[in-house]
Amino acid sequence: MEDKRYDLEDRLVEFAAKIILFCTELPVDITGQYYGNQLMRSGGSAALNFEEAQGTNFDRDYVNKAGISLKELKESRVNLKILKKVNYGNPSKIPELLDEVEQLIKILATIIKNKK
Numbered sequence: 001m002e003d004k005r006y007d008l009e010d011r012l013v014e015f016a017a018k019i020i021l022f023c024t025e026l027p028v029d030i031t032g033q034y035y036g037n038q039l040m041r042s043g044g045s046a047a048l049n050f051e052e053a054q055g056t057n058f059d060r061d062y063v064n065k066a067g068i069s070l071k072e073l074k075e076s077r078v079n080l081k082i083l084k085k086v087n088y089g090n091p092s093k094i095p096e097l098l099d100e101v102e103q104l105i106k107i108l109a110t111i112i113k114n115k116k
Contacts, residue, residue, distance in 0.1 A: 008050070008104075008107060008108070008111075009047070009050060009051060009054070011100075011104060012046055012047035012069070012104065013047050015046070015047070015097075015100055015101065015104060016043045016044045016046065016047045018093075018096075018097060018100070019039055019040060019043030019044070019076065019097065020040060020043075020044070022039075022089065022090065022094075022097060023036040023037075023039055023040050025089060025090050025093075026088070026089045027088075027089070031088060032088075032089070035079055035082065035083060035088070038075070039076060039079045039080070039083075042072040042073075042075040042076040042079065043072070043076045045068070045069070045072040046069045046070075046072040046073045046076065046104070047069075049065050049066070049068040049069040049072065050066060050069040050108070052065045053065035053069065059115045059116075062115055063115050066108060066112050066115070067112060069108055070105065070108045070109060070112060073101055073104050073105050073108065074105060076101050077098065077101045077102065077105065080094055080097050080098050080101065081098070084098070
């Protein structure tokens with residue numbers, strides 16, 4: 001049986017990649033630069049911090065690092081909601097990204113809750 005934490009890691013990496021591709025299509029103006037940079041940082045950071053959590057030796061350390069991933073996912077969600085609200089970038093891609101980030105938030109929140 002495959003280890004589920006690697007499934008989550010793969011999904012976080014895939015989400016980060018989709019965010020990068022979404023952001024490369026944003027207009028090159030002050031709004032696109034600001035929200036695009038923020039979104040790429042938070043989307044990528046979720047995957048990077050989750051990877052760090054995998055290497056921890058104690059549940060408390062795991063919860064801390066995974067908690068940072070969760071916060072970054074929530075930031076990504078709000079960013080996407082803002083872009084959707086103003087119909088900015090490629091609005092046809094936002095619902096898929098929002099759906100995935102919602103699922104990732106629920107999964108990670110459940111994992112953290114079970115580790116406490």
